[in-house]
Amino acid sequence: MYSIVEPELCEKGVTLENVLDSPEGKRILTCIQCGTCAGTCPYGEYMEYPPRRIINMLRRGHMDEVFKSDSILRCVACYACMAKCPRGIRLSDILLPLVKEQVLANLPEIPAELQKSLQNALRYGNPMGESSRKRANWVTTSKTPVKILANDPQPVDVLWFVECYTSYYGRGQDNSRATAKLFNALGIDFAILGNEEKCAGDCGQLTWETGLFETLTDYNMVVFKKYDFKRIVTGDAHAFNAFRIRYPMYGFDYKVEHTTPFFAQYLDRLKPKLKKPLNLTVTYHDACCLGRRANIYDEGRDLLKAIPGIKLVEMTHNRINSICCGGGGGGMWLDTFFKQKGMERLSERRIKEAIATGADVLAVSCPYEIYRFEDALKTIPHEKPMVVRDVVELLAESLGED
């Protein structure tokens, strides 16, 4: 299983000091100060210390000044700088979260929305502060069967990790019902953890709230070990990211897949079932955690093209150049902070590009994006109606069985 840091570093502790002493630290020092990272960063112009300047300060031994600035809170962990760095420095994976950790520790006050979500994740196991007893309530509204492992602890092929937004919020539950319908239509042997599931902790790991992330990781690992399954599938691009690149640091060695590439594998079986034409022009947004971070670009487009009546059009920035929705790295809970700093919301910047394509639908592959883009559509004027739908929702609709 792939891990972002070497096992020795895991043992020593992933601190800035230890990283600088590792091969990754040596790579950081090879920075050629080209400024590509700052230039490609969607919030680069608002940062006092974009990645290039952070490395410059690091070399000069002036990190105390960087840690005193709240500049790095503008980083939404979009992986654009890391994807373009000619030295292959893993900025968004390693250096930037470590800097963010120090900055948060030094801040007199953490922005209130972020503080609340992190506290909720610790206390309730989800950033919205909902009761864990309600986590699987959505199952009663699914028209297709969903097995909960605590009630029926038989071995299964797929453990479907539903995650928080898709468990609790009404709009996210549309995604969950659609996913259940697709699993059932394909005859996949699957089950969920139900009320035993807690947040995978991506918000914690990308703000490098290590204690919170480890608490959630330890909890989920214990629950995983209770059951017998072959692979984990999740529709949450952030949970996918956390399982794929952070959990292996804590002994996680399960195969993990995101629903978009998972269903794309079954395209031959799925396509004959997609009988209902949708007759829509659709543009697809590449989620940062799937696209730039995992090189998953074609699968969402292949699924959309398989739906009868869908015409796919591209936004100006697509694939590796996609513009982040602004929800990563804690950005989901920093809109008020960004507004106070006079920053444009990235979801609004992106929705303008989607509107410019003339599409009826902005298709996404991450539950965060539904909220961010539906909200942006309320504030950005547009003459032609546009809706935001997850790829799984469009597929489920084309199944046409209800």
Ligand code: SF4
């Ligand atoms: S893109 Fe990479 S090499 Fe260029 S300044 Fe940024 S960190 Fe340094």
Ligand code: SF4
């Ligand atoms: S990860 Fe994205 S937001 Fe953060 S510094 Fe890099 S380009 Fe900017």
